[in-house]
Amino acid sequence: MKKNFKKLLVVVTAAAMLVSLSACSGSDKGSNTGNKGKDSVTFNIDWPAAIDPGVGSKSADTIAMLNLYDSLTYPNTDGSVEPLLASKWDVNDSSTEYTFHLNKAAKFHSGNAVKASDVKFSMDRLITMGEGYAYLFTDLLKSTEAVDDQTVKFTLNSPSGTFPNMLIRLYVLEEDLVMKNLDTSKDTYGQMGDYGKTWLQTNDAGSGPYKVKEMRTEDSLTMEKSEDYWQGWDQYAGAPTTAVMMGNLDGTTVRTMITRDELDLTDDTQTNESLKAMTKANGVELVRTQTGNNFNIALNTKSAPTDDIHVRKAMAYALDYDQVCESIYPGSTKATGPILAGIAGSLDTNPYAYDLDKAKAELKQSKYYDDLISGKKKITLTYCSEGGDNQEKLALLMQSGLDKIGVTCEIAGKPFATMMTDAATVETTPNAAFVVFAGPYLDGGVFLKSRYHSSSCGSWEQMEWLQSDKIDKEITDAMAIADEKERTAAYEKISEELIDLCPTIWVGDIASSFAYRSDNIVKLPVAEKFASGKSFVYAGGYSYYLREFEVKK
Numbered sequence: 001m002k003k004n005f006k007k008l009l010v011v012v013t014a015a016a017m018l019v020s021l022s023a024c025s026g027s028d029k030g031s032n033t034g035n036k037g038k039d040s041v042t043f044n045i046d047w048p049a050a051i052d053p054g055v056g057s058k059s060a061d062t063i064a065m066l067n068l069y070d071s072l073t074y075p076n077t078d079g080s081v082e083p084l085l086a087s088k089w090d091v092n093d094s095s096t097e098y099t100f101h102l103n104k105a106a107k108f109h110s111g112n113a114v115k116a117s118d119v120k121f122s123m124d125r126l127i128t129m130g131e132g133y134a135y136l137f138t139d140l141l142k143s144t145e146a147v148d149d150q151t152v153k154f155t156l157n158s159p160s161g162t163f164p165n166m167l168i169r170l171y172v173l174e175e176d177l178v179m180k181n182l183d184t185s186k187d188t189y190g191q192m193g194d195y196g197k198t199w200l201q202t203n204d205a206g207s208g209p210y211k212v213k214e215m216r217t218e219d220s221l222t223m224e225k226s227e228d229y230w231q232g233w234d235q236y237a238g239a240p241t242t243a244v245m246m247g248n249l250d251g252t253t254v255r256t257m258i259t260r261d262e263l264d265l266t267d268d269t270q271t272n273e274s275l276k277a278m279t280k281a282n283g284v285e286l287v288r289t290q291t292g293n294n295f296n297i298a299l300n301t302k303s304a305p306t307d308d309i310h311v312r313k314a315m316a317y318a319l320d321y322d323q324v325c326e327s328i329y330p331g332s333t334k335a336t337g338p339i340l341a342g343i344a345g346s347l348d349t350n351p352y353a354y355d356l357d358k359a360k361a362e363l364k365q366s367k368y369y370d371d372l373i374s375g376k377k378k379i380t381l382t383y384c385s386e387g388g389d390n391q392e393k394l395a396l397l398m399q400s401g402l403d404k405i406g407v408t409c410e411i412a413g414k415p416f417a418t419m420m421t422d423a424a425t426v427e428t429t430p431n432a433a434f435v436v437f438a439g440p441y442l443d444g445g446v447f448l449k450s451r452y453h454s455s456s457c458g459s460w461e462q463m464e465w466l467q468s469d470k471i472d473k474e475i476t477d478a479m480a481i482a483d484e485k486e487r488t489a490a491y492e493k494i495s496e497e498l499i500d501l502c503p504t505i506w507v508g509d510i511a512s513s514f515a516y517r518s519d520n521i522v523k524l525p526v527a528e529k530f531a532s533g534k535s536f537v538y539a540g541g542y543s544y545y546l547r548e549f550e551v552k553k
Contacts, residue, residue, distance in 0.1 A: 068204040099153045114174075381395055
């Protein structure tokens with residue numbers, strides 16, 4: 001359960017596309033003071049933040065890590081990956097051995113070269129500690145070998161066609177620096193002491209474009225540009241020299257700060273009303289963009305009455321998707337199936353649309369029809385009480401749709417921790433529960449495996465309790481295919497099978513709304529991509545890759 005909680009935090013953030021910062025108060029009029037022209041950017045985010053690559057995985061953690069550290073591969077917004085610390089890689093015919101050749105120019109903040117031994121150390125440390133993104137590699141990876149200073153080989157326990165995609169989450173540490181800062185008064189990891197965890201809470205050992213200037217674990221992280229960054233700054237001269245990410249800001253403070261020009265980006269949890277008010281200030285603009293989050297209503301396939309496929313399909317036809325995408329989550333698009341649109345394996349269309357006649361027709365085919373119409377049986381639905389007012393609005397919309405076909409739906413808002421506890425058994429899992437999912441890397445297989453493979457049953461990720469041996473095998477086999485076209489076709493086939501089974505109501509690919517100061521942030525890549533109208537999706541956190549920002553100097 002601990003592992004899955006960390007995975008969700010990535011998601012719920014994989015979700016939080018952009019964010020904001022600090023603390024103050026004042027009027028609602030732009031004052032042309034604050035950060036403008038100070039060569040910096042400030043934003044707030046969920047807190048606390050763990051900046052240790054062996055520990056972190058939620059939104060704040062990931063944003064910090066991807067700026068402080070480099071990974072072997074880097075995710076593009078079309079779902080592909082390109083070399084970063086690696087210059088290239090090779091794979092054997094069975095997709096069980098991957099050999100990465102390092103970029104000879106890569107250097108840590110210390111000036112020392114990035115070596116294969118550092119990559120091995122980082123992977124071994126991650127798996128040994130078993131936190132953060134370790135879950136991606138623990139069962140899959142058999143061994144990591146530093147062949148020479150420039151070559152590292154990964155041997156897998158089973159074939160994987162997506163291993164390079166996963167490696168965006170292996171943030172490489174400088175082994176020598178970490179080893180010099182072990183706390184050997186602790187024996188948590190034997191002779192490794194605390195494995196450097198205490199020191200890495202407030203320091204970095206990375207090679208990324210930014211380095212730690214000050215880490216206040218209680219509320220903020222200040223990063224400064226690594227002027228000697230090995231990839232250089234020629235194409236990114238406008239990037240901020242400093243960046244501050246801060247937590248613990250309420251909505252009123254966020255609104256006050258951005259209108260006073262003391263905040264550059266807001267997070268995406270602000271209400272539509274508040275965002276509209278913010279944009280009345282000079283220099284503040286509103287942007288909506290895709291978050292990478294797939295909003296689902298998980299249907300318990302092992303508990304009456306949702307163990308009946310006709311009840312599940314009736315529910316899918318009873319939801320007004322247009323209202324969700326236009327009024328509750330403005331700018332969102334109706335989901336086309338289990339895989340987020342734009343990612344390999346996603347479908348073009350979803351056959352379930354708001355149609356009360358079809359909903360009634362499906363309901364009449366159910367063995368529970370009489371009990372549901374009489375009220376003897378009811379449908380229970382749980383939403384996350386910490387997910388903002390919009391989740392409650394969506395729950396009420398689902399309840400209203402079911403009421404129109406004569407079915408009683410009892411809704412309850414619960415803290416996420418309680419929802420996780422409820423998800424542990426079939427009996428305690430409700431008939432319907434909200435799930436917001438974003439994959440840790442951009443591949444359709446991670447959506448299918450995390451949400452529908454039997455290994456995720458008993459966690460928040462699969463409250464459907466599908467438990468299909470056939471689907472399990474198909475997912476495992478598909479993710480092992482090295483050829484991208486073949487793998488994508490396999491994902492599409494599985495998606496179509498899941499559509500037929502209807503274990504889930506695929507509600508929407510959720511859009512994020514945020515405000516930012518366009519008079520200080522001259523270039524915001526996510527805003528530019530959204531304005532282009534082209535399809536794109538960021539891997540969780542990567543919309544905050546500060547090297548690509550441009551601010552007023």
